Each structure stands twice: as C-alpha cells, then as structure tokens.
Amino acid sequence: MTVKQLSVFVENRPGRMSAMTRLLGDNGINIRAMSIADTKDFGILRLIVNDADKALEVLKEAGCSVTITNVLAIRIADRPGGLADAMDVLYKDNISVEYMYAAFINEQDETAYLVLRVDSNDKAITALKEGGFHLLSQDELSKI
Numbered sequence: 001m002t003v004k005q006l007s008v009f010v011e012n013r014p015g016r017m018s019a020m021t022r023l024l025g026d027n028g029i030n031i032r033a034m035s036i037a038d039t040k041d042f043g044i045l046r047l048i049v050n051d052a053d054k055a056l057e058v059l060k061e062a063g064c065s066v067t068i069t070n071v072l073a074i075r076i077a078d079r080p081g082g083l084a085d086a087m088d089v090l091y092k093d094n095i096s097v098e099y100m101y102a103a104f105i106n107e108q109d110e111t112a113y114l115v116l117r118v119d120s121n122d123k124a125i126t127a128l129k130e131g132g133f134h135l136l137s138q139d140e141l142s143k144i
Helices: 016-026 052-061 082-092 121-130 138-143
Strands: 003-011 031-038 042-049 066-077 097-106 111-118
Touching (some): 003 016, 003 052, 003 138, 016 031, 016 042, 016 052, 031 097, 031 111, 042 052, 052 066, 066 082, 066 121, 082 111, 082 121
Antiparallel strands (some): 003 066, 031 042, 066 111
8 A cells, every 4th residue: 555756856946846836736736745855956855645646747747857656654653652663663574764754743633644665665564554553545645
C-alpha cells in the first residue's frame, strides 16, 4: 500500500514556490504533505497531494521537470517514542529509511502521519502492518 509522491525540480529564486503552489491551488490540487531539499541554485520539492495524476499533468504542462515515486504514508502515535516504535519495526527487518518527512498531525486522535521512502516498500509494508501500524492508501490520503 503505497502513495504517489511527486518530486519537482525547482529553481531557487524568489517567487518560484509561490508560482508552483498557486498553479496547484488554481487547479484544485490540495497539498497534503511537502518537503524541500535545496542547494544554492535549485531544490527538489517533494509533494503528496490529493490527486497525484492531475498534479503531474498540470506540472508537466507548465514545463516543470517532475517524477512520481511510490512512498509509504504511515500513522504513528503522537507521543514521545511514537516515531521510535515505527523505526524499531523497520530496523528489526533490516529496512533502511532513505528519507522521511512529517505529513500532518491529527489532534483529535493523537496521531501523526509520516511519509517514508525506504529501500524496500514490500518488506516495509509487511513489517509495519505486522507491527500494528496503519498505512494510508492513495484513496484514504485524498480524503483526509
């Protein structure tokens, strides 16, 4: 159970993030999670959105360099040690986390959602499910 993450090459200059987020917003695309890793000249904007296929089309039509990667979105307990519990499950099965970022926090049920890129989605899905973690589907993510 993976979700689609868009990775967009973005020039590091004033107004670029404004234009990118406006483009998505004007096309009815809701950003659910994001991360940007930058250098002096450019950045890689990672996005989880409510409609990845539409976002891909919109971004490509606007001339953006964009790719889709399958990543995991998991729910963890929003408490000290909640993240450590998930990392322990992955460590026990020798699964490496390449990167991760927070998606959002749900204060009503005291949970948080994380996006993970791991070295083996299949192994991680099995390990996390067996460890009692809930993984979001693309459909669930679009409704949150």
